[in-house]
Amino acid sequence: MLYRSVLLGTLTALLVLLLSPPAGAAAAADGRCAVLAPGASPTAERAVAAACAQVDAGVWYSWGGGHGPQPGATYGQVDPDDPASAHDPERLGFDCSGLVRYAYAQAAGSDLLDGVAAGQFYTHRAAGRFTAAEGLGPLLPGDLLVWGTPQRLHHIAVYLGAGRMAEARQSGTRLMVSDVRSAGDYHGAVRIDPGPETGHLFRTWGSGVWTKTGPSVRAERVHAFPGPTTIRVACQKHAESVTSDGYTNDAWSYLPDYGAWVSNIYVRGPAWLDGVPACAD
Known part of the structure; x- marks a missing residue:
């Protein structure tokens, strides 16, 4: 009888072990906001912790929240396209990019990352970018997931690992942990490099300045700078002339973070940027 009892106990233990989900799957399923996979940098892990602290505190989504002079929760605004935002001016909280800005400011x-989702994705501080076609496999906790099109990225969230993310999703809800929505208009992800800035950095001027797929005003639009933006320039070349505010310039700069071109007439500095090499044909 003793042998039989031991055998039954062993079989029961093995059955429980076989039916139990892997540790990562259990973590992903229990709704915790935490780093759910290995491999992230210390800064990225701190960014996850900062975002998760706001999730765990039950902070509200608030449209425009988090975009004050300093990173942190602010009262929001009414989104004219969303009736659910009527109470956002009364709610101290974050919108999606406000939460990302705060998380990385705390971490670094x-x-x-002072800006909206598009500026955060196209940041010159990128250590790497990942397309939607690559899936979630190459991603690490702290990477930033974005949704939309190259012309209009409308949402950003912090990846936790194990297919989960922390996000400020929409008016009327609190910050939350969600499954990554990799279908629909999921665009890809960016990994942030908090180290020293590198490359040839310049600042644009004006608003609504479009980057283009080629050095021509007739080329397809890629992304519009909503206002003055720090850009990294890889090289420049003489191409189509552009006239604005009484000035004409035929130089164009290639921006590796956007995979696109911008006329130098919209870049602060001389017509031909100092220290930037000419592009090879």
Whole structure:
């Protein structure tokens, strides 16, 4: 009888072990906001922790929230396209990019990602970018997921690992942990490099300035700068002339973070940018 009892106990233990989900799957299913996979940098892990602290505190989504002079929750605004935002001016919280800005400011000790979702994805501080076609396999906790098109990225969230993310999703809800919505208009992800800035950095001027697929005003649009933006320039070349505010310039700069071109007439500095090499044909 003793042998039989031991045998039954062993079989029961093996059955429980076989039926139990892997540790990562259990973590993903229990709704915790935390780093759910290995491999992230210390800064990325701190960014996850900062975002998750706001999730765990039950902070509200608030349209426009988090975009004050300093990173942190602010009262929001009414989104004219969303009736659910009527109470956002009364709610201290974050919108999607406000949460990302705060998380990385806490993690890095400086305001690395002050801007909206598109600016955060196209940041010159990118250590790498991943397309939607690559899936979630190459991603690490702290990577930033974006949705939309190259012309209009409308949402951003912090990846936790195990197919989960922390996000400020929409008016009327609190910050939350969600399954990554990799279907629909999921665009890809970016990994942030909080180290020293590298490359040839310049600042644009004006608003609504479009980058293009080629050095021509007739080329397809890629992304519009909503206002003055820091850009990284890889090289420049003489191409189609552009006239604006009484000035004409035929130089164009290639921006590797956008995979696109912009006329130098919209870049602060001389017509031919100092220190930037000419592009090879």
